[in-house]
Amino acid sequence: MTKRIAIIGAGLAGLAAAQALSGRGHEVTLFESRNRTGGRAGSFTDAASGQVIDACQHVSMGCCTNLAHFCRVAGIDHLLGPQRTLYFMTPDGRVSPFGPDYLPAPLHLARSFLMAHYLSLGDKLRIAWGLLCLRLTSPQADPPFLDWLLTHRQSQRAIDRFWGTVLVSALNEEPARVGLRYARKVFVDGFMGHRDGCVIDVPTVPLGALYGDDLLDGLSRKGVRVRLGEGVRAISIEGGRVSSLEMRSGEHVTADWYISAVPFDRLLGLLPEEVVERYSYFSDLRSLEISPITSVHLWYDRPVMRLPHVVLLDSIGQWVFSRGEVAPGEHYVQVVVSASRAFRGLSHDEVCRRVAEEMARLFPGGTLLRSRVVTEHAATFSAVPGVDRLRPPQASPIENLFVAGDWTRTGWPATMEGAVRSGYLAAEGVLARMGRRVRLVRAELHAGGVNE
Template identity: 40%
Template sequence: MHDSGDSHSRAKSVLVIGGGVAGIAASVVLADAGFRVLLLEKRPLLGGRASSFVDPIVGERVDECQHGTMRCCTNLADLLERLGVHQQIDYCDTLEFLEPNGRRSVLRGSPLPAPLHTLPSFLRFRALSLRDKLGISYALLKILGTNPHRPLWEQQSFAAWLTSTHQTPTAIRRFWRPILVSACNEELERISCAHAFFLFQTGFLAHPKAFHFGIPKVPLASLYTEPTLDYLRQRGGCVRTKTTVKSIEVEGQRVKEVVLADGERLCADWYVSAVQCDQLGHLLPRDVIDSDTYWQKVLQIPLVPILGAHFWFDRPIACPKAVAVLDRRIEWIFHRSHNLGKDPQEGSCLSIVISASYPYETMEKEHLKSLLLEDLAACLPDVAKAQLVHWTLVRWPKATLSPAPGIEALRPPQKSPLSNLVVAGEWTQTGWPSTMEGAARSGYLAARIILNQEGLPCSLPVPDLPKTGLARWLLRERTKR
């Protein structure tokens, strides 16, 4: 599909700033269409927030924070497929929940048609009483019959809606909160109904496999770095890591060039900005930002912290691949060493995640470590007997955008006021929460603008999983309400 030789040297050039999932997605599509792509990334490895660092003690790539995906993330799956690494995601057809007393509850699929596919396991869900389950079922039925795109739902908080549907405190604590807070990275009070409804419809109710949880079998940087380098190189493109863009120079309504930290100047026919929203203010001239509400809104997007930690122990630890923890500070535990296929006799590495980690942002590190270890030992008996060999903590104060009521008014389209600059990033208008899927979609949407302006066809983004079973009928009806 891509040009080579003379025709390639005549191809239009694109400069992509930022080698996270959004920048990679845009680069891959544009390189496929024959553009000369130069991807600039300030860090040594690609993947952005979904990346890894080399830990000096263990001497290997360790994720900044454990990531997961779901089968409903069709554009991320498409991107990983193009890069040849989709088989490095291990999809499980169960979601496990662990109580501090060690009791487990599982959501799993069944032969029943969507949206009933998880019903048998939900009825057996041990962490919830019959009353909790009746309330949840009633709320899910209401969600099924609701159009999440109505402006009303964008303004209302999901916590208030749960109160209006008479959910029990246990249902909120052990069902709604664990699922939504980790998927949306925000407290229920600050999640809009639009986001919550969308998540349940798309991630759980529409398709029987949508909720299948995907865990990488390799470090995140290995999913994205070498595969992207190879992919772009094979199509005449290039990646420059450890290359920081200092400024984007603008002339009239167009980008003239970008200036790198070392003073080098680069220009191209098209520019894709794929940096995080709070970085754009440092790159664009002040007068450009002041001249258009498009940029001013971007800089107002509220961001929410996430905390991730990895604990290495000296022995095998019995723990599921991934488990949501109920009623503790820790929200998810991942058996990292098992998921990466390591020999259990060499010890175990457990990764933990706390979303919307506001209370832990300034907590002293050793104190935090003892709280996290206390939680791990309460959930996994082997931890209490094991020796801690090493641990790392990563706090992301500005991890993802807050899906708060009113947020959609701040998220910009990928087409910017500058005629040769498109903007990608999971914080742009994608219809999705702040996830790798949102980032992949934004990159595809940004690339589509360039392709269309150049008169080239583009069938991206990839459609959602089809609605199946009863969901096909129930969710089609929802657009009328």
């Protein structure tokens, strides 16, 4: 029998849930308060230039199997550019390429690692020992990762130039604040698990185009109604069930099943206060911590970088992406600073000055034409030790309400992969309650192939 399913939020979690539930004979409607899809993975039009730019460059890895599946089904996977080599640069301008070779996992990165100019032989031996021990720890253990690193005899340089460099980008958090569980996931599942796990996918178009019109056309061909610019003001609950969605327009929308795919602070604002108080499932969300990301957008009068991207060590910037000539005589570069708490209290001009100065030292020659700083204060939740105790599963205590979002319990940190997984899990839950058991979540990558 046809059921009505209302999904709130057209970020990747909501889009993935809609895609997974489409074409199954149900009426799926997706409500999004903004006039665009993609949520945090989105673009905006820069008023100064009229150019569409990403609020922040997003990348994914080969180990993101659900995101890859989502993009394949949506027909947008050709808009991802795989980068098999990462370039690590020290402040003296020296670069070491890092990427898999022909050896099987976990040895596929050994050669790059041994050649890295920025680590001493002693550090490399310590790190290799640390990686081996990390592989042998339980995937569930979650003590403070920095304590674990020190117990396993990692030097400050190994922490700064290896462990910290990778973690701050992958988890948007400093090693001193993360738990072992998600650090292990990054190194063991992401880098060591499979030869293709560490291949980085960089979109070749702005995120607004990647998760934009083609994706929406595909969804509407499969019968999904996407209502942009239609925000939900409140979720009304009666007798332990959602009775309706109160829209900002004043309209009341009813459905058989509801999926909330909005950030956790927004969900708390949509639910009646007494419901939040009654269930720790919701009230625990108040204890989730957040971490900011800053992106600095720079336009030069000529190409300043020869490489498509670099990962900076011992620097203010962490990733630098060269996006090429975006307008005649304008060469666009984006510098990303994750866990950017050090910028708190600084003006945009000051942040830009520091980053541009560093860029001029590392990539001399160009004249800076324009710049722009974007900070997302609640970019992701912090993967602090024990964070999964606060992350709820997708089935909520409200009978006909499921919850999706990168912050729900997915086994993944706050990433596009985590968001898509959460959408698939919520869709699995709704279908299961209707009596249809379907496995939508894709298997993880493991050495030798894709396994469960």
